[in-house]
Structure formats: C-alpha cells, structure tokens
Amino acid sequence: MSIELNASNLVKRFDQRELFNIDKLTLKEGESFHLSGDNGAGKTTLMKILAGLDKPCEGTVTVTPNKRSFLNTKLHPKVVYLHQTPYIFAGTVKDNIAYGLRLRGESRQKIKMLVDKGLAWSRLESLAEQQAHSLSGGEKQRLALARAWVLNPGLLFLDEPTANLDRKSVETVAELVKEMVDGGTAVMVSSHQSNCVTELCQRNLLLENGSIKETAQLNEANQYA
C-alpha cells in the first residue's frame, strides 16, 4: 500500500505570534515538492511538524498506513527528515550509515549488505572508515542521504540540502535525490533559492505570510514564472 501524508488546519504560534495557518496539505508516494519561502517564513518548522518531530498548536498530520515505529517513538518508520545542517553521529562513515538499521534491529548480515550498497550509492566507498565528523560539507550531505536511503523511506523531507555546497556537490545531491524520487519516494525539498535539486521537483509550494500557495517554477533569477 502506498504511503500518504495528510495535514489539515495546521497552526503554529510562538508566544502570541502566528507563524502559519495552513488549511490542507497532501503528500503522496512519487510526488516531489519544492517548499520555498524567505528566511524565517517557517519552512523548517513546517517540515518538522509534517515529519512528526514538532507539534502544531492546532491541526493534525496523519500518515497512512500508520505503521509502528522501530524507534520506540511516535515517529513513522517510513518518514525521514534531514536537518538543514546534516546531523552526524560519532564514529565512522560506515557506522553512520548503519545507525538506523541497527535501531531497526536488522541482522548483522543485512546491515553489512545495505551499508555496502549505501556506500556505493552515495559514492563514499573510499571514505568508509573515515571518522564522519571529519568529512567535508558535501560529503556529510551525501552521508545523510545514504543513511536515509538505506532505510527506504516513503516520505523524505530535505531541509535546505544544498546550503553551502559548491556546484558539483549540488549536482551530485540532485542525482541522488532524483534516484529516490524515481524509485517512488515522496520528497519535499525546502530552499529559498532555485537550484538543480529544487528544479527536479514536480510542484512548487510557496510559504509566505503564514499560508501556502502553489506557484509556477522559479526561474534562474529566482523570479516566479
């Protein structure tokens, strides 16, 4: 059964200030969205709420089918959120890729097989034994993607996945994200700028003045067409 996320009447406030009030948002397997909006518009807050990492003040987010999490939390096992600054665990690149698989209780044999696949997929094989904290920004971004990829997510939230990356690294991230979209993963990418990762998204959502509207593609000069 394919995965679907439905959000309705989402309101988020900090103290008295209302950040957003969103009627309805749906995300289904195979879909890809670019979530744009100025700095401070609420992109990170919204994606964390959709991914189950933060709570709205009002409204609901439901993911169907509603599987039990392997993490002993309320997080859905098929929903993955990648932080604006890639989160890196202590240990080697290999250890990082294995992290979620170990939590999931996979066998040693399966973990080894998937870690090797993840290293090849993200082109990090030559760095497998390196301490992950010593990786460059682009390598850390690829590692975070590989750690998500081995978990085979149904919904993937990528928060500014290309911030501080050079053109070549952005292109590599775009290739990896495209493979996941082509494989059926629903992806939402937040970025206040257009680039080759956001351009591969089929639909564009603009978060502005607390509400969401669907827009045409941003062109190269970051103007709405």
Ligand SMILES: Nc1ncnc2c1ncn2[C@@H]1O[C@H](COP(=O)(O)OP(=O)(O)OP(=O)(O)O)[C@@H](O)[C@H]1O
């Ligand atoms: N825990 C919090 N307490 C109070 N205000 C907060 C909190 N978290 C976020 N905010 C505020 O909410 C607003 C939206 O923040 P958010 O990080 O979601 O924006 P963003 O669109 O992701 O911005 P950027 O493009 O800079 O990443 C900001 O004004 C921020 O200061």
Ligand SMILES: [Mg+2]
């Ligand atoms: Mg943000």
